[in-house]
Amino acid sequence: MQKTFYQKELLIKATQQRRGVNNNKKDIEKIQSWLSLFSMQNPSSGTATGIDGDFGPATERAVMNFQKTKSISQTGIVNQALFDLLASPMKKAFTGTISGNNLRELVINVAKNHLMNNPFELVIKQQSNSGPWVRSYMDGHEGTPWFWCMGFVQAIVDQAASIQGKNFKNLMPLTYSCDTVGTTGLQKNILTRFQVARNNPALIKPGDIFLLQKSLNDWTHTGIVIAVTGDVIETIEGNTNGAGSSNGNAVVNRIRNFKQAKLDFFSIQSLV
Structure with missing residues (x-):
């Protein structure tokens, strides 16, 4: 894989605990982040806590509550083994066994696997x-300006292509920009404009990438096509929400009407 920053997210440098001599602010923020993410899927767990890099009594209690949900000793201490449990959704998403008969199936199945592990952004x-x-998804970048929909798409294509020993950079450059990918599609003649797609839906293939067009050479959002039925596509897309925002907060399985929206389609066929 080309996008491997996730590996750093699966590790802490040392055991972290209240008043710990080896406490590290970034590691504590990672722990607090995963405690908060866990609480979103388990709202009664009592693991939601602030993300400030301070391992105080609130973080200690949140850790103990997490340990309680896992039926393990409630020490309030986070070693690598416990952090592995906290960060297990990411490990499953990026390293889980994925099957598929071809690249298109692999792209779809990788996207579904990420979706199942509930990727969600935080406010820090x-x-x-x-x-x-x-x-x-963004190779270490984060913060309000860093819209991550294309980072998500490229992580999915990269992971799927790597299973087949292929390099997704032969299809498109590493980028976080929808405009860069759209322009690449035009240059390679592998971008189907929305007017053409509306008249010939057979050109839209599962595993391809949709690009929401703002103007002729300006695209504002992207995602993976996982199915085409009638006038609609089913997608998995990052940095969105139920309303289809281009700056939402999660990976979401959505339905979009391509007959009504300006959706261009970037084909992955040349990498298949």
């Missing part, structure tokens, strides 16, 4: 678009 230090999932 008053900055949206933050947290371990965003950093993993």
